[in-house]
Amino acid sequence: MNKDFEMVIGLEVHAELKTATKIFCGCSTKFGAEPNTQCCPVCTGMPGSLPVLNLQVVDYAVKAGLATNCTIASFSKEDRKNYFYPDLPKAYQISQFDLPLCSHGWLDVETEAGSKRIGITRIHIEEDAGKLVHVEGHGTLIDCNRCGVPLIEIVSEPDIRSAEEAKAYLQKLRAILLYTGVSDCRMNEGSLRCDVNLSVRKKGSDKLGTRTEMKNLNSFAYVVKAIEYEFNRQVAVIEAGDAVVQETRRFDPATGKTSSMRSKEDADDYRYFPDPDLPPICISEEKRQELASQIPTLPDERKALYQEKYGLSALAAEFLVMRKEIADYFEAAATLTKYPLIAANLVNSEIARLTPEEGTVPVAPAHLARLADLSGEGKLNSSMCKEVLSILFKEDQDPDALIAKGGFEQVSDEDLLRSMAKEVVASSEKILADYRSGNKKAFQALVGQMMKRTKGKGNPALIQKLLKEEIGE
Amino acid sequence: MKITEMSLRQLTGALADGQISAVEAARAYLDAVHEKEPQVGAYITVTEEAALAAAGQVDKARAAGEALHPLAGVPCGIKDNICTKGVATTCASRMLENFLPPYDAAVMEKLNAAGTVMLGKMNMDEFAMGGATETSYFHTTHNPRDLSRAPGGSSGGSAAAVAAGEAAFTLGSDTGGSIRQPAAFCGVVGMKPTYGLVSRYGLIAFASSLDQIGPLTRDVYSNAMVLNALVGQDKRDATSLECPMKDFTQGIEEGVKGMRFALPKEYFAQGLDPQIKAAVEAAAKKLESLGARVDEVSLPDLDAALPAYYVISSAEASSNLARFDGVKYGFRAKNFTDVESLYRETRSQGFGAEVKRRIMLGSFVLSAGYYDAYYKKALQVRTLLKQRFDKIFEDHDAILAPVAPTTAYPLGQKAQNPVEVYMGDVYTVPVNIAGLPALSLPCGKDSNGLPIGMQMIGKPFGEAALYRAGYAFEQNGGALV
Numbered sequence: 001m002n003k004d005f006e007m008v009i010g011l012e013v014h015a016e017l018k019t020a021t022k023i024f025c026g027c028s029t030k031f032g033a034e035p036n037t038q039c040c041p042v043c044t045g046m047p048g049s050l051p052v053l054n055l056q057v058v059d060y061a062v063k064a065g066l067a068t069n070c071t072i073a074s075f076s077k078e079d080r081k082n083y084f085y086p087d088l089p090k091a092y093q094i095s096q097f098d099l100p101l102c103s104h105g106w107l108d109v110e111t112e113a114g115s116k117r118i119g120i121t122r123i124h125i126e127e128d129a130g131k132l133v134h135v136e137g138h139g140t141l142i143d144c145n146r147c148g149v150p151l152i153e154i155v156s157e158p159d160i161r162s163a164e165e166a167k168a169y170l171q172k173l174r175a176i177l178l179y180t181g182v183s184d185c186r187m188n189e190g191s192l193r194c195d196v197n198l199s200v201r202k203k204g205s206d207k208l209g210t211r212t213e214m215k216n217l218n219s220f221a222y223v224v225k226a227i228e229y230e231f232n233r234q235v236a237v238i239e240a241g242d243a244v245v246q247e248t249r250r251f252d253p254a255t256g257k258t259s260s261m262r263s264k265e266d267a268d269d270y271r272y273f274p275d276p277d278l279p280p281i282c283i284s285e286e287k288r289q290e291l292a293s294q295i296p297t298l299p300d301e302r303k304a305l306y307q308e309k310y311g312l313s314a315l316a317a318e319f320l321v322m323r324k325e326i327a328d329y330f331e332a333a334a335t336l337t338k339y340p341l342i343a344a345n346l347v348n349s350e351i352a353r354l355t356p357e358e359g360t361v362p363v364a365p366a367h368l369a370r371l372a373d374l375s376g377e378g379k380l381n382s383s384m385c386k387e388v389l390s391i392l393f394k395e396d397q398d399p400d401a402l403i404a405k406g407g408f409e410q411v412s413d414e415d416l417l418r419s420m421a422k423e424v425v426a427s428s429e430k431i432l433a434d435y436r437s438g439n440k441k442a443f444q445a446l447v448g449q450m451m452k453r454t455k456g457k458g459n460p461a462l463i464q465k466l467l468k469e470e471i472g473e
Numbered sequence: 474m475k476i477t478e479m480s481l482r483q484l485t486g487a488l489a490d491g492q493i494s495a496v497e498a499a500r501a502y503l504d505a506v507h508e509k510e511p512q513v514g515a516y517i518t519v520t521e522e523a524a525l526a527a528a529g530q531v532d533k534a535r536a537a538g539e540a541l542h543p544l545a546g547v548p549c550g551i552k553d554n555i556c557t558k559g560v561a562t563t564c565a566s567r568m569l570e571n572f573l574p575p576y577d578a579a580v581m582e583k584l585n586a587a588g589t590v591m592l593g594k595m596n597m598d599e600f601a602m603g604g605a606t607e608t609s610y611f612h613t614t615h616n617p618r619d620l621s622r623a624p625g626g627s628s629g630g631s632a633a634a635v636a637a638g639e640a641a642f643t644l645g646s647d648t649g650g651s652i653r654q655p656a657a658f659c660g661v662v663g664m665k666p667t668y669g670l671v672s673r674y675g676l677i678a679f680a681s682s683l684d685q686i687g688p689l690t691r692d693v694y695s696n697a698m699v700l701n702a703l704v705g706q707d708k709r710d711a712t713s714l715e716c717p718m719k720d721f722t723q724g725i726e727e728g729v730k731g732m733r734f735a736l737p738k739e740y741f742a743q744g745l746d747p748q749i750k751a752a753v754e755a756a757a758k759k760l761e762s763l764g765a766r767v768d769e770v771s772l773p774d775l776d777a778a779l780p781a782y783y784v785i786s787s788a789e790a791s792s793n794l795a796r797f798d799g800v801k802y803g804f805r806a807k808n809f810t811d812v813e814s815l816y817r818e819t820r821s822q823g824f825g826a827e828v829k830r831r832i833m834l835g836s837f838v839l840s841a842g843y844y845d846a847y848y849k850k851a852l853q854v855r856t857l858l859k860q861r862f863d864k865i866f867e868d869h870d871a872i873l874a875p876v877a878p879t880t881a882y883p884l885g886q887k888a889q890n891p892v893e894v895y896m897g898d899v900y901t902v903p904v905n906i907a908g909l910p911a912l913s914l915p916c917g918k919d920s921n922g923l924p925i926g927m928q929m930i931g932k933p934f935g936e937a938a939l940y941r942a943g944y945a946f947e948q949n950g951g952a953l954v
Contacts (some may be wrong), residue, residue, distance in 0.1 A: 041576050042709075045796050047569070048556040048578060048675040052711045080792050080841075084816055091795030140799070271839035273848060276682035277791055278711055 001228075005200045008161035008208060009227065010121075011175060014151050015183040016128065016191035017060045023127045023150035024051030024094065031189050035133070035143035043148035045089030050277050052381045054079070057150040058101065058281055060182040061125045062291050064152055065102025067180045067298055068120050068173070072288050076101045076281040078125075082271045086142055087130040095126035095153075097272040101281065107170035107176065108300060110318035118169050119157030126151050152182075158197070158208070160178070163227040167220050170194060175299045175322045184358075187218050194223055199244070200234045209234070210244040214251050214258055226251040230258050301326055310340040319348050326352050327359045329368075336369035339376030343368055346375075350389045363392045370399050383456040384408055412459040417450070421466040424449045432471065443467070476501035477638040481547065481695030484641055485900065488546045491535070495546030498641075499590050502548040505641050505777045506592060514588040514614045515624075515634035517553050518561050519593035524548065527590045534588070543869045544702055545588030550640035552631050553594040554601055555686065556675040557581055560591075564677050565609035566599045568797045568804045568823035578675020579707045580644060580686055587702050592640055593764035596630030599825045600794060601651055603627050604894045605887065608827040613884060618660055618923060622881040625655030628689065632659040635689045642690045642699045646676055648683045649782050650876070650901025651914035656689055657876035657926020661914045663689045663941070666907035667933045669714035671700075672707030678793040680786035683905040692741075693914060693943040697721035700936065721940050729945045730764030732938070737772035740874040740900055749875045752917035752925040756946060757873055761852075763945055768869065772861050774854070775903055781854035782902035783895060784838050784847050791835025799825060830891060859907045866932045871942060875900050876926035880919045904930055912939040 022029055025042035025204065041049040052150040062072055105120035128149040133141045154173065160166050174192060176185040194217045199209035212230060217223045229251075234244050249258040299321040306317040311360035321327045330347045334340040346368060355361050371388060374380040378405075380388070388399055388408060403409065425432065425447055435442035450463045476498055479487065486495045510516060514649055531546040551557060554564045556574035558581070563569045577585065584591070596829030606614045606629025614629045616622040617637035624633040628645030632655035635643055645652040647665035664687040671686045678684060704716035736757055741750050757767045777806040779793035799805035801820030806818030824832070838847035865872060877897055887893050904911040909930055916927035931939045 044801065046802070047562070047572070047677040047796070048566075048574065049576075050674050050710050052709060082792050082795060084798060086800050088810060089796060089801055091798055092792050255897065267842045270837060271841075271844075272845070273788060273792070273839050275680075276680075276712075309875070427740065 001231070002239075005231075005235045005238075006161055006203050007227065007231045008158050008201060009157040009166055010197040011156045011160065011169060012195040012197070013154040013156075013170065014195075015064075015154065015177055015185060017057055017150040017152060018181065018183055019054055019056045019150055020303065021054060022148035023054050023057050023099070023125070026058055027148065029149050030185075031191070033145055035141070035145060037145065039144040041090075041145060044144050045091075045147075051094060051275075052149065053278055053281070054266060055361060056356075057125055058283070059087060059291055060150075061101045061123060061152045062283060062288065063180045063295060063351075064154070064177060064182050065105060065123050066105050066288075066292050067176045067295055068102075068105040070102035070105030070123060070124070072122060073101055073103070074281055074283055074285075075099065076283070078275045078278045078281070080273045081269045085129070086140070088134050089144065089147060090095065091131065091408065092276055093127060093129065096124035098171070100124035101283075107169070107172050109150045109165060109172050110169050110314050111162070111164045113162075113164070113316060116159075116165060118159045118165070121152045121155040121157050123152050126153060128316050156328060161320070163224040166196070166227055167224055170220055172299065175324070176473070178286070179296055179298055179324050180368050187220075188249055190218055193218050196223060196225060196226060196230075198230050199229060209238075210246050212244065212246065212258075213417045215248060215261075217251060222251060223252075223254055223385075225256050226258060233258065249347045264402055298328075306344070309336065310344060312341065312344050316344060316348055319352070320344060321353065325358070325360060326355065329365060332365035333368040336366050337372040337376075339372040342375050343372040346372060346385060346389065350386055354390070354393050363389065363396050367392055367396060367399050374399070374403075379459065380408065381410055381452070381457070381460050384410065387456070409457070410459045411454045411457045412462055414462065417458060417462055418466050420450060420453050420471075421463070424453070425467070425470045435471070463465055474919060477505045477843070479571045479641075480692050481544075481641060481690060481698050484547060485543050485698070487559045489541075489543070495531040495535075495590060496525060498546055499524050499528035499548050499592070499881050502592055502638075502640060505637070509617070509637050509639055512615060512620055513617055513633050513639065514591045514612050514638050515596055515637065515639055516550065517563055517565060517596050517609075517611055517630070520591060521559055524590050524592050527588075531588045531590065533616045541697065542587035542702070544584070546590060547641050548592050548770055549584070550592050550595045550631060550643040551581070552597055552628050552645050554597060554677045554679075554749050555580060555644060556645055556677065557591070557594065560594065562594065562677065563611070564600045565597045565611055566824065566828070567610045569677075570610070570804060574675070574804050579672035579709065580703050581675065583702055583705070589702075592727075595628070595634060595643055595645075598627035598629070598651075600677070600790070600826050601627040601646055602790070602831050604650070604654060604886070604897045605632060605882075606655070606823055607884065607888050610825060613885065616659055616881045619881065619921070621659065621883055622902040622923070623884050623886075625658030625877075625881065627651040627655075628663075628706040629655045629658075631654050631689050632661055632663065635659070635661045635691055642688055642695060644686055644703075645689050646679075646684055646686050647905065648679045648786060649898045649905050651909060652687045652689060653901050653926070653928055654877050654897070656913040657915070657924065658881040660926075661689055661691055662915075663687065663913045664695050664700055664936065664939075665904060665913075666700065666853065666936060667714075667910040668905075668911070669712050670716055670934070670936070672705070672713045674707055674709040674713075678789075680789040681793060682789060683782075683786055685905075693912070693940055693947050694725060696720060696912070697725055697940045697944075707926030717934050717938050721937055724937065725940050725944045727941055728763060729760055729942050732760075732765045732871070732942060732943075734765055734767045735761060735770040735865045735869040735872045736767055737770050737775065737784050737865065737872060737874065739772050739775040744896070744899070745875060745878050746880065746919070748919045749880070749925050751874060751879070751926050753875050754917040756927050757888065759949065760873075760942065760946060763949055765942070767873070770865055770869070772865060772872075774857055774861060776907050777854045778858055778903040779899050781851040781858075782898065782906055783908070784851035786854065787831045787835035787852075788839050788848050789835070791832045791839065792873070794824075794828065796831055799823070827891065841931075855906050862903075862907045862909060862930075868893070870931070870938050871935065872930040874930060876913050876928045877901070879950070880921070880923040880925055893947050900928070904928075905936045909933060910936045910939060912936075912943050916946070
């Protein structure tokens with residue numbers, strides 16, 4: 001990474017809304033059906049058919065806006081975006097141009113570098129296009145099932161300065177959409193997709209450079225890779241004395257590289273105009289309030305609560321609240337333990353990792369709380385907690401009973417441990433020399449040998465104390 | 474009396490009484506179609522077998538004592554831009570020459586439920602763009618009043634069929650005068666309803682904010698009877714509205730005593746055939762003699778309506794017609810090498826010159842850098858004109874105006890001069906721009922014996938008042954044709 005340059009990133013996120021039916025007709029939005037089984041004259045753009053707005057779409061979009069601190073437009077309209085493409089049966093997409101439903105919002109993200117506020121320019125509603133399927137021997141076929149599936153497009157301000165921030169922004173946005181229940185945000189099904197707009201400039205400059213756009217990235221990892229590659233590419237172009245070309249670029253996950261798709265000169269003039277088939281959308285203050293009252297406690301509120309009540313770090317709290325089901329689980333366990341901080345660490349390190357997306361935690365909150373207590377009381381060390389948890393994930397049971405069956409009690413026999421410590425110190429001349437010459441980390445290697453000898457069950461505090469005594473400190 | 478000469482009131486009465494059967498009615502009209510089509514050419518498709526079968530069903534239902542709709546068994550023709558399930562709906566374009574809609578338009582559902590008998594689909598200007606039915610891909614329609622002349626357009630087939638007795642009524646669509654002007658040219662009655670009164674679901678869109686379906690008939694009462702069957706809010710058309718009237722024939726005979734008409738001088742400006750001016754003024758006198766009040770008024774900025782109309786209608790058309798790209802249905806050119814050339818060739822070969830002209834015009838006025846100067850300006854004119862009309866309707870029930878600056882002109886005369894054809898819409902487009910209802914009805918003949926049309930323009934949902942006035946005029950010697 002070139003330290004003289006910084007990147008300026010704005011993200012456009014498309015999220016499919018969780019409505020049962022499409023935005024302008026009654027067809028199902030269910031994912032994965034046989035091609036062209038979920039379409040009708042309206043969503044396939046048959047001559048004479050007309051769109052009628054699904055009001056649930058407006059409700060969901062407004063909720064997304066309220067949850068991201070947006071201003072909700074009392075008067076909004078839908079516009080036609082005209083362009084030809086075989087997956088777009090009407091040859092125009094119904095979207096919103098100059099009067100989006102939501103605007104001027106923001107959300108806060110947490111990275112190693114600290115907390116940061118990212119602006120949200122606008123959120124608007126639009127219809128998805130169909131899918132082109134290339135079939136050997138049949139050429140290109142069109143599946144219209146996705147035509148008319150409702151989307152919101154969330155456009156950020158160009159406030160993002162690193163791949164980590166971009167990832168944190170996407171994770172936070174995803175969490176908010178999941179909390180509010182407006183989208184499934186399943187990236188593997190394409191229900192959450194991201195376009196990255198990126199430019200670079202010399203650090204300290206307040207002028208924006210020429211940007212490129214990378215479209216339809218469907219995983220956070222790709223977003224990070226595409227940003228890193230594109231940053232380095234643009235810096236290299238500038239350092240070679242050339243100019244960055246404004247263009248749309250394709251990211252290839254296989255190579256991790258971006259390549260030119262089309263330049264700005266080829267860009268369509270979309271000839272936006274208000275869709276005459278659809279009356280304006282009016283949202284009353286009462287309606288806005290009604291929707292606001294349906295917004296659940298959001299990630300940031302929970303995060304602040306965990307920091308204040310349980311003393312969690314900002315990063316740990318942020319991680320904990322990212323998945324609503326995980327945060328719910330933590331809250332249930334936290335009330336049952338004297339050591340909520342330990343419970344939080346166990347949730348962040350083990351529970352979150354072992355629980356599949358959208359899955360429920362198979363371990364009763366009380367069981368996790370009991371493990372946190374045992375750990376806090378020095379009866380279980382962390383590796384034993386992990387081991388117990390992995391068993392509870394397979395078959396949930398009373399942890400006390402499981403531990404009583406044997407093999408899990410912490411080894412705190414001072415005589416036994418001291419004799420082991422003597423052996424370890426005697427057989428580790430090199431490590432000891434290293435340690436005594438100032439490498440304090442070398443001590444951990446000694447602890448590691450002790451843990452190996454106790455099969456991970458040694459009492460960590462006691463081991464440290466005895467080792468230090470044997471070394472002569 | 475010949476079946477094909479009966480008014481709808483007479484025909485429906487005879488059907489209800491069992492004096493004639495639906496099959497007899499259908500047969501009579503089909504005979505007229507066979508006899509006159511070689512000269513008139515009003516139809517694109519004649520659905521003889523289906524018509525006789527449908528008529529048979531009506532007779533069977535009647536024999537079984539079922540309660541039938543007043544229009545059950547009435548033979549009709551449908552403009553070919555209204556979707557009819559399984560029956561070719563071409564918009565008179567090569568682009569849709571073989572297009573079989575998978576569904577019925579909302580008005581067809583209503584008519585089919587009422588038991589009307591569709592004889593076929595009517596010729597029109599391609600995608601309803603034109604004023605003489607001369608831009609049809611298939612053939613020319615001749616004006617039954619003078620076969621050397623144009624029937625008007627774009628609903629020329631619909632008007633000609635009614636004038637020639639080839640259908641008891643027809644449906645047309647009116648975006649800038651496409652029902653009223655051919656009605657005037659052919660000497661029949663045509664209603665362009667208030668925008669939103671009749672569902673547009675299944676009407677292949679030309680300009681969505683202006684299009685309305687309406688009936689063409691030989692007399693005013695018949696027209697009201699047909700409109701009764703078409704109205705009603707449709708949840709599939711977000712611009713459709715609840716109809717406040719249950720029955721447009723109710724009170725139709727009450728006369729014009731006490732009604733107030735406005736005669737805006739801007740409708741009688743230069744370019745209007747003096748014989749038409751005289752006929753409309755004479756009609757105003759006639760209404761006065763029947764007890765109405767007629768005031769000369771001013772409707773400022775009326776001259777801005779025509780350019781605003783061509784900007785708005787072309788803009789919407791350029792988008793509405795973009796879906797005809799050869800990918801999913803309709804015509805597909807054979808000589809393409811990639812997607813780009815598939816689009817280009819299909820649209821080059823599938824559309825006629827007038828349609829291409831409008832698409833280019835519309836694409837231009839919506840393009841970056843021109844939107845504000847054209848499209849946005851046109852929307853402002855639209856708002857202004859609505860206010861101008863509202864002002865007049867504060868103290869008037871209806872406006873009297875000519876329908877067209879000329880009577881039917883010879884076929885081929887204006888085909889090479891599109892601007893002249895556009896100018897012919899000058900009196901009809903303000904109604905569409907403002908979303909108002911207007912009734913076009915005959916009010917005399919010119920020196921060539923050609924019908925002269927007059928329009929009565931009403932307040933939003935003021936159709937009943939228009940029918941009442943039109944009926945009074947017609948019954949008191951107004952119908953000279």
